[in-house]
Amino acid sequence: MMKYSNGKGKIISNREVAPDHYKMEVEAPTTFGEALPGQFVMVKVSDGVVPILRRPFGIFQTNKDRGSFEILYRKVGEGTRLLADIAPGVNLDILGPLGTGFDLDLSGDNPILIAGGVGIAPLYMLAKELVSAGKQVKVLFGSRGKNDLLVVDELKTLGIELLIATEDGSEGFKGYGTGLLEELLERGEEISSVYACGPEPMLEKVDKIAISHNLICQLSLEAIMACGFGVCLGCVVKTCTKDKDREFDYNRVCCEGPVFNAGEVIWDEA
Amino acid sequence: MKPDLSVEIAGLKLKNPVMTASGTFGYGLEYEPFFDIGQLGAIAVKGISLKPRPGNAPPRVIETPAGMLNAIGLQNVGVEAFINEKLPLLNKKGVTVIVNFFGNTDEEYVQLAEKLNGTEGIAALEMNISCPNVKEGGIVFGTDPKVAHDLTKKIKKVTTLPLIVKLSPNVTSIGEMAKSVEDAGADALSMINTITGMSIDIRKRKSKLANMTGGLSGPAIKPVAVRMVWEAAKAVKIPIIGIGGIMSAEDAIEFIIAGASAIQIGTANFINPSIALEIIKGIETFMLEEKIEKISHIIGSLSQ
Ligand SMILES: Cc1cc2nc3c(=O)[nH]c(=O)nc-3n(C[C@H](O)[C@H](O)[C@H](O)COP(=O)(O)OP(=O)(O)OC[C@H]3O[C@@H](n4cnc5c(N)ncnc54)[C@H](O)[C@@H]3O)c2cc1C
Ligand SMILES: Cc1cc2nc3c(=O)[nH]c(=O)nc-3n(C[C@H](O)[C@H](O)[C@H](O)COP(=O)(O)O)c2cc1C
Ligand code: FES
Numbered sequence: 001m002m003k004y005s006n007g008k009g010k011i012i013s014n015r016e017v018a019p020d021h022y023k024m025e026v027e028a029p030t031t032f033g034e035a036l037p038g039q040f041v042m043v044k045v046s047d048g049v050v051p052i053l054r055r056p057f058g059i060f061q062t063n064k065d066r067g068s069f070e071i072l073y074r075k076v077g078e079g080t081r082l083l084a085d086i087a088p089g090v091n092l093d094i095l096g097p098l099g100t101g102f103d104l105d106l107s108g109d110n111p112i113l114i115a116g117g118v119g120i121a122p123l124y125m126l127a128k129e130l131v132s133a134g135k136q137v138k139v140l141f142g143s144r145g146k147n148d149l150l151v152v153d154e155l156k157t158l159g160i161e162l163l164i165a166t167e168d169g170s171e172g173f174k175g176y177g178t179g180l181l182e183e184l185l186e187r188g189e190e191i192s193s194v195y196a197c198g199p200e201p202m203l204e205k206v207d208k209i210a211i212s213h214n215l216i217c218q219l220s221l222e223a224i225m226a227c228g229f230g231v232c233l234g235c236v237v238k239t240c241t242k243d244k245d246r247e248f249d250y251n252r253v254c255c256e257g258p259v260f261n262a263g264e265v266i267w268d269e270a
Numbered sequence: 271m272k273p274d275l276s277v278e279i280a281g282l283k284l285k286n287p288v289m290t291a292s293g294t295f296g297y298g299l300e301y302e303p304f305f306d307i308g309q310l311g312a313i314a315v316k317g318i319s320l321k322p323r324p325g326n327a328p329p330r331v332i333e334t335p336a337g338m339l340n341a342i343g344l345q346n347v348g349v350e351a352f353i354n355e356k357l358p359l360l361n362k363k364g365v366t367v368i369v370n371f372f373g374n375t376d377e378e379y380v381q382l383a384e385k386l387n388g389t390e391g392i393a394a395l396e397m398n399i400s401c402p403n404v405k406e407g408g409i410v411f412g413t414d415p416k417v418a419h420d421l422t423k424k425i426k427k428v429t430t431l432p433l434i435v436k437l438s439p440n441v442t443s444i445g446e447m448a449k450s451v452e453d454a455g456a457d458a459l460s461m462i463n464t465i466t467g468m469s470i471d472i473r474k475r476k477s478k479l480a481n482m483t484g485g486l487s488g489p490a491i492k493p494v495a496v497r498m499v500w501e502a503a504k505a506v507k508i509p510i511i512g513i514g515g516i517m518s519a520e521d522a523i524e525f526i527i528a529g530a531s532a533i534q535i536g537t538a539n540f541i542n543p544s545i546a547l548e549i550i551k552g553i554e555t556f557m558l559e560e561k562i563e564k565i566s567h568i569i570g571s572l573s574q
Contacts, residue, residue, distance in 0.1 A: 049336040049489045227540035231296035234331030
């Protein structure tokens with residue numbers, strides 16, 4: 001049986017860490033202590049029925065000593081706007097941890113983590129765990145510009161190598177994070193695996209790079225979710241199938257995902 | 271004294287009037303981490319078809335004010351897998367299982383009903399008629415009283431299980447529809463299924479759902495559902511199961527007063543997976559407060 005809980009957690013802190021980006025720490029039911037990097041939590045952002053559905057957020061890190069977990073989120077719409085306004089001390093309705101996490105056993109000695117924007121959230125926890133497992137971790141962090149970079153100081157203290165790519169060239173490599181990845185590959189750097197989280201076009205690009213270079217790679221996807229625990233069938237993504245009677249399968253991002261292996265997802269033109 | 275929540279529907283004795291609605295409760299087992307599903311009056315499982323169905327392309331769901339639109343496309347494992355893999359596990363939990371089913375032709379409906387009729391561990395059938403009839407140019411079975419009548423009659427012939435017909439709200443007269451299905455021999459009605467709706471991304475000028483339209487559910491549809499239950503209850507004698515936007519015990523009781531003998535919880539299960547249990551307890555509390563001994567005493571008790 002799945003180990004997740006449906007309950008309340010007191011908000012310890014909720015503050016803006018970059019323009020329109022917030023970090024929230026929530027006191028957590030015990031199941032969150034065992035959360036894996038890549039798993040997510042469904043959060044009820046209002047007591048009423050507008051908005052009615054919970055919102056999914058990746059787990060940024062768990063703090064076992066304090067019995068809490070953190071999320072890192074970007075204000076994009078009504079739900080996240082309401083969330084940003086909730087004061088510490090309030091009891092938040094949380095459901096989780098949900099979904100499959102990243103598979104740390106695939107990492108090898110030289111994993112690369114590639115994040116686009118707020119996609120850094122679940123990768124931060126992954127980086128932390130890979131470092132404590134003794135891996136040489138590189139994090140490629142792509143963002144629009146210097147001011148959109150997130151949690152850079154925290155990342156630096158993890159003991160990873162941080163490489164930054166900005167679209168406007170205001171810091172680090174000018175271009176996308178995937179451009180940086182291609183450059184590392186051209187230089188023939190040691191890469192044992194790739195883990196990615198970010199906007200869909202970025203994930204599609206990482207997927208293509210991984211396939212063409214035969215890299216072990218996992219991607220964390222997003223989808224609009226109504227339930228988060230597998231019953232509504234609303235969050236599906238098209239995936240390759242082993243069944244010869246079918247052209248594809250629909251897999252639930254909330255259950256079979258959000259983490260998928262490179263080559264599994266069928267990207268649509270849409 | 272402990273209030274009596276038991277109700278009887280189409281010969282089915284339920285320990286309480288609270289069921290979970292098809293498509294919002296999976297095959298039941300997904301809710302095991304949250305509560306003992308054996309405490310429910312019954313569960314209506316995700317709609318079953320003869321063959322497995324992949325469902326529609328994503329995006330399949332989108333939130334709307336106090337509700338959501340879905341176009342899942344009736345994705346399901348198919349009747350074989352349901353009977354072999356899901357039903358035995360459900361039966362082990364001691365839960366009353368109502369099997370929701372649908373087809374795209376009369377023949378598909380009939381074959382399914384025959385197949386399910388011969389299966390142990392099913393308490394009742396719930397026929398979803400909000401599906402397009404492929405032989406009739408895709409017109410939805412549940413929008414024409416005559417078509418719904420004929421289909422119900424055919425199904426009644428091949429099954430001895432109680433037959434609940436689940437009505438679509440996308441009709442001109444729900445009373446007429448309810449009556450024609452009752453006349454065809456339906457043992458009970460459940461209503462309402464989702465209301466067809468649409469939501470557009472104005473910057474992309476595209477529907478937010480890949481399927482263009484979807485079914486609206488949640489609190490937004492509750493007043494429509496309560497009105498329809500009330501109208502249908504005036505038109506028929508068979509029991510009605512009220513569905514639509516129920517989020518609390520108060521909502522459930524509203525349906526019962528309007529004429530429903532039981533209720534189903536849909537969208538609310540997504541938001542609070544243990545809501546069904548909370549609603550059972552809430553009904554009990556309400557009965558104690560209002561000194562109602564038996565829930566059946568207030569069915570259709572709306573004052574004129
Ligand atoms: C598994 C998973 C993990 C996620 N982790 C994080 C995270 O760590 N940090 C973070 O900031 N965001 C994360 N998201 C995205 C986050 O859930 C959405 O940004 C949020 O739900 C938007 O809510 P809203 O009410 O503010 O926006 P809305 O007003 O609902 O929508 C604003 C925009 O966001 C899009 N959107 C809405 N819901 C989702 C969704 N569930 N997934 C993706 N896009 C959506 C809409 O299409 C629209 O373009 C994650 C999503 C998933 C599925
Ligand atoms: C995601 C989703 C899937 C559904 N699938 C089915 C289905 O397979 N068969 C069916 O008869 N009704 C289905 N329904 C309709 C519900 O059972 C219910 O009638 C409707 O949602 C109204 O109730 P609510 O407002 O409480 O959700 C579905 C509803 C939703 C939201
Ligand atoms: S969000 Fe409901 S099945 Fe994935």
